[in-house]
Amino acid sequence: xxxxYIFIAVLFIPWSFSVAKYDxxxxxxxxxEYDDNxxxxxxxxxxxxxxxxxxxxxxxxxxxxxxTVELEGxxxxxxxxxxxxxxxxxxxxxxxxxxxxxxxxEKPDASPSKNKDPITIVNVPAHLQNSWExxxxxxxxxxxxxxxxxxxxxxKNKNNRLAHAWFNTHRELLESNFALVGDDGTNKEATSxxxxxxxxxxxxxxxxxxxxxxxxxxxxxxxxxxxxxLNVLARMMRPASDQVQIKVTMNDEDMDTYVFAxxxxxxxxxxxxEMQDLSEFCSDKPKSGAKYGLPDSLAILSEMGEVxxxxxxxxxxxxxxxxxxxxxxxxxxxxFSGPKLMQEEGQLTKLPETKKTLLFTFNVPGSGNxxxxxxxxxxxxxxxxxxxIDKAKxxxxxxxxxxxxxxxxxxxxxxxxxxxxxxxxxxxxSRREEKKRAEKERIxxxxxxxxxxxxxxxxxxxxxxxxxxxxxxxxxxxVKAM
Amino acid sequence: PLPxxxxxxxxxxxxxxxxxxxxxxxPDYMNLLGMVFSMCGLMLKLKWCAWIAVYCSFISxxxxxxSEDTKQMMSSxxxxxxxxxxxxxxxxxxxxxxW
Numbered sequence: 249x250x251x252x253y254i255f256i257a258v259l260f261i262p263w264s265f266s267v268a269k270y271d272x273x274x275x276x277x278x279x280x281e282y283d284d285n286x287x288x289x290x291x292x293x294x295x296x297x298x299x300x301x302x303x304x305x306x307x308x309x310x311x312x313x314x315x316t317v318e319l320e321g322x323x324x325x326x327x328x329x330x331x332x333x334x335x336x337x338x339x340x341x342x343x344x345x346x347x348x349x350x351x352x353x354e355k356p357d358a359s360p361s362k363n364k365d366p367i368t369i370v371n372v373p374a375h376l377q378n379s380w381e382x383x384x385x386x387x388x389x390x391x392x393x394x395x396x397x398x399x400x401x402x403x404k405n406k407n408n409r410l411a412h413a414w415f416n417t418h419r420e421l422l423e424s425n426f427a428l429v430g431d432d433g434t435n436k437e438a439t440s441x442x443x444x445x446x447x448x449x450x451x452x453x454x455x456x457x458x459x460x461x462x463x464x465x466x467x468x469x470x471x472x473x474x475x476x477x478l479n480v481l482a483r484m485m486r487p488a489s490d491q492v493q494i495k496v497t498m499n500d501e502d503m504d505t506y507v508f509a510x511x512x513x514x515x516x517x518x519x520x521x522e523m524q525d526l527s528e529f530c531s532d533k534p535k536s537g538a539k540y541g542l543p544d545s546l547a548i549l550s551e552m553g554e555v556x557x558x559x560x561x562x563x564x565x566x567x568x569x570x571x572x573x574x575x576x577x578x579x580x581x582x583x584f585s586g587p588k589l590m591q592e593e594g595q596l597t598k599l600p601e602t603k604k605t606l607l608f609t610f611n612v613p614g615s616g617n618x619x620x621x622x623x624x625x626x627x628x629x630x631x632x633x634x635x636x637i638d639k640a641k642x643x644x645x646x647x648x649x650x651x652x653x654x655x656x657x658x659x660x661x662x663x664x665x666x667x668x669x670x671x672x673x674x675x676x677x678s679r680r681e682e683k684k685r686a687e688k689e690r691i692x693x694x695x696x697x698x699x700x701x702x703x704x705x706x707x708x709x710x711x712x713x714x715x716x717x718x719x720x721x722x723x724x725x726x727v728k729a730m
Numbered sequence: 731p732l733p734x735x736x737x738x739x740x741x742x743x744x745x746x747x748x749x750x751x752x753x754x755x756x757p758d759y760m761n762l763l764g765m766v767f768s769m770c771g772l773m774l775k776l777k778w779c780a781w782i783a784v785y786c787s788f789i790s791x792x793x794x795x796x797s798e799d800t801k802q803m804m805s806s807x808x809x810x811x812x813x814x815x816x817x818x819x820x821x822x823x824x825x826x827x828x829w
Contacts, residue, residue, distance in 0.1 A: 383824040389781045393788065400792050447796050476792040 403474030413620030427458025511577030
């Protein structure tokens with residue numbers, strides 16, 4: 249997308265240059281021809297006053313009429329010219345030689361060309377007409393703008409209605425489960441506003457907190473961009489649906505260490521590529537959930553089989569099978585750190601921070617043509633979320649599982665350290681050099697010569713000690729090798 | 731209410747969206763495009779450039795995030811409107827389609 253925009257912009261600039269130049273020439277030429285033909289017309293009128301003047305008068309009077317009338321008038325003129333010239337040529341050439349014929353041949357040739365010129369004049373007056381019809385492009389543009397504004401207002405209102413419908417249906421459940429529903433971030437105290445936080449014309453946030461075992465829950469209603477006409481048109485090609493994204497941050501002590509995901513196959517493949525934790529810990533491809541009775545559309549990604557066994561209890565399976573069409577992805581992870589960050593090579597010195605989170609992404613049914621009533625069907629999904637929170641708290645890996653999990657995490661850390669080993673070495677070296685430089689500067693800056701001498705001696709002694717240590721190490725290694 | 735609060739309910743408004751700019755660059759691109767087109771329209775006296783600039787600034791406004799300040803939006807909008815007006819003052823003829 250980004251490249252496409254840049255490409256289009258770059259293309260437009262030279263194209264507009266060429267068009268601009270063309271426009272200038274065109275205008276110039278037209279004006280020139282018009283001037284010439286003005287005089288030419290007068291010349292012709294003086295020669296054949298009788299035949300031409302009535303038609304000329306007609307054309308000047310009917311200036312406001314459409315160009316076609318003038319064209320017809322000019323066409324008749326041309327025919328008259330041709331006839332008149334032919335007649336003149338015939339009558340006059342008879343008593344003369346062939347030489348005279350040549351002259352008269354040129355004359356019929358010249359006059360048709362003069363007759364052609366008046367036709368080109370016709371185009372220019374069409375633009376100079378002061379009728380509204382010639383401004384059709386502008387009217388089109390303004391109509392387009394009005395349509396865009398109308399769509400903006402309609403789309404904004406619809407998104408608003410959908411969001412409030414969702415909130416009204418879910419309010420009770422949320423308020424019974426969370427102490428704090430809705431928070432702006434502006435108040436200093438923890439009072440629930442009980443309102444959605446509108447971030448955008450199509451994104452609404454809700455922060456709930458105050459429940460055992462979870463730090464908080466952020467719900468994002470990501471609607472389609474109904475307020476943008478371009479988006480609406482694009483959606484006609486490619487149907488998409490509104491999404492509800494829920495992110496529950498768990499307390500550290502309330503969740504064991506595992507990584508697990510369930511969702512549509514497409515979504516899981518994409519998540520596995522994008523998400524840092526899924527790509528590192530879940531190495532297999534998404535497996536079908538048919539073993540547990542899940543429908544074919546859903547697949548499972550997990551760190552180890554035991555986690556899947558533990559997660560897929562009867563109630564969870566019930567939830568997943570009944571609402572499979574609305575579930576896009578469900579991800580439980582204790583190493584969640586967001587999508588993979590594209591970092592430059594020199595910057596990666598620390599593992600990104602991880603947080604224990606449960607992520608849910610639901611699709612609103614209706615794929616774009618949702619009505620506020622559809623929001624009610626999402627209510628059971630919210631109960632699933634709450635059930636999952638409790639379940640995540642209760643679920644504990646047994647000893648084997650825990651060992652495997654710890655091994656996995658250690659492995660990931662090692663890999664990371666290896667990757668950054670070189671960088672960390674360089675960083676350490678640069679730090680050491682800086683320390684030395686700082687010391688030397690201090691020594692130089694000391695005005696008292698005695699202090700200088702003492703500091704220098706101290707530095708020398710430190711360096712000698714370091715050398716001795718290194719030598720000891722080398723000796724030890726040699727001994728071990730032997 | 732079901733949940734017995736073990737601890738003090740932590741409010742902590744979310745530091746939402748560490749990278750909102752990365753996720754949807756549309757309004758920024760549209761802003762830039764709008765300004766480029768309006769400068770083209772002003773300098774090269776092309777009417778259609780100016781009209782496209784108006785459209786771009788409208789699209790940018792529709793897609794904007796609430797965190798973005800309105801000053802930039804208004805400035806690009808004003809620039810595109812001025813490009814259209816100047817093109818018509820200099821050349822009152824109606825716009826001819828480029829085809």
